[in-house]
Amino acid sequence: MHVEGTILRGPEFTPVEGRVVVADGEIVAVEETDTDEDAVICPAFVNAHTHIGDSIAKEAGGGLPLDELVAPPDGLKHRLLRAADREETVAAMARSLRYMESTGTGTFLEFREGGREGVAALRDALAGTGGAEPVGERDVDAVILGREEESVLEVADGFGASGARDADFDAERNATRNAGKLFGIHAGERDDLDINPALDLDPDFLVHMVHAGELHLERLADRDTPVVVCPRSNLVTNVGVPPIRELADRTTVALGTDNVMLNSPSMFREMEFAAKLADVSAREVLRMATVNGAEIAGLNRGVIEEGADGKLLVLDGDSDNLAGAEDLVRAVVRRAGANDVERVVL
Structure with a gap:
């Protein structure tokens, strides 16, 4: 071809x-x-951070602060996911996958809620089964980072931690390291208090880093820890915007679209927003949307x-x-x- x-x-x-x-x-x-x-x-494109489970509730919770929207265990997103029918959730995810493919995404890194069952539901959506039959099998590749239980590593490609303020993730970090799998963690989204504890875990990458200060930036550079930024999501949740230029000067930066509940999983929209928001060149932004995310995931x-x-x-x-x-x-x-x-x- x-x-x-x-x-x-x-x-x-x-x-x-x-x-x-x-x-x-x-x-x-x-x-x-x-x-x-x-x-x-x-x-x-490589979409380096998604939560597509909440495809069941697009634009829910408009105006709610971050914690009320997505904080585990009882943020709006988590309540909606628990209440949703499995086939409904699989079908909604499959439609998001089809949209991602149609807008040029070939790979995505997913923080998947629901433990082992959550991973299984996403694999059904990818395979066109379990409620996704009308959409059919998808060609987009998923790097699935499970959540909520250490045993999820038996079926996932890694572990995606909610944040160092939510729990002690030492055991999960050690387990991913022993398994040779990815460990990512949210940090610096609402404030800077969880950044150093997250860095102490020596993660494979961090997500958000909206509130990174100079000392945090120095630690990123020293450790060469990649960061995934999601500027549209951060703006919607009113937590600020990430210092993309400063981050890119110190480490590998990739782009993600974050929660489907809040934003469409369109890398076109994320690139345009990042390019017009930050003092970064178009080539830098295109790298953030492609090869940088692949590098984080260890993909060629x-x-x-x-x-x-x-x-x-x-x-x-x-x-x-x-x-x-x-x-x-x-x-x-x-x-x-x-x-x-x-x-x-x-």
Whole structure:
């Protein structure tokens, strides 16, 4: 299989005309050659932080403060999840997965509530079973970080901790390390009080870091601890916005869309918001939406080069929205959207 057009090649997303050849899920060639195709070929997105279980309750709880919305165990989200029918939850997640695929996401890192059963429900949604039959099997890849019980590591790809103020996660951290799996934790979302305790756990990555101060930034740099930022979510919950420039100067930063209850899982929207909010270049933002998230997950994708996974997003460069763009990377980050998607190769 091959696609032709203007390729955003390599980690710098250098625009070159040519074709990308994919065989058995791997990019086997990137050939620079003249082409008449208007397509713009990008790596498929890696959404580095999601909670898609609350797809059952989009836009619920408008105006509620963060703790009342999502804090375990009795925030609105958790009450709604407990009350929801399993098939309803699976079907709602499957529809979010289909939307994510249609908007160019090839991989997502999910903090999945509900312990082992929560992981099983998401796997049903991915497989098109258990209530997801009308949507069908999905091609998007999930990196599932289970929650709420250490035994979830038997069925999940890692553990996603709610935050150091909620519990002592030493046992879960040790278990993930022993299993060679990922450990991520929310930190610095409502204030800075849980940042140092989270860093003390030596996590594989942190999520949010809205309230990171200079000492926290120094610790991040010293430990080279990656951070996933979710600026749209932080704005909705009125906790502030992350210092993206300062974080990116010190460590790997990736983008996530966070709770489906609060925001659509669209990386187009997250990129545009981040690019217009922070003092970061379009290339930096596109890296945050692709290869940086893949790096956190230990995956060989998010960049178009030989040997990388063949996960591609093909945009219509002659759409009414993108035609005439003089800086393609900037156009992809700041103006492209679902209507510009021509094809997603997963």
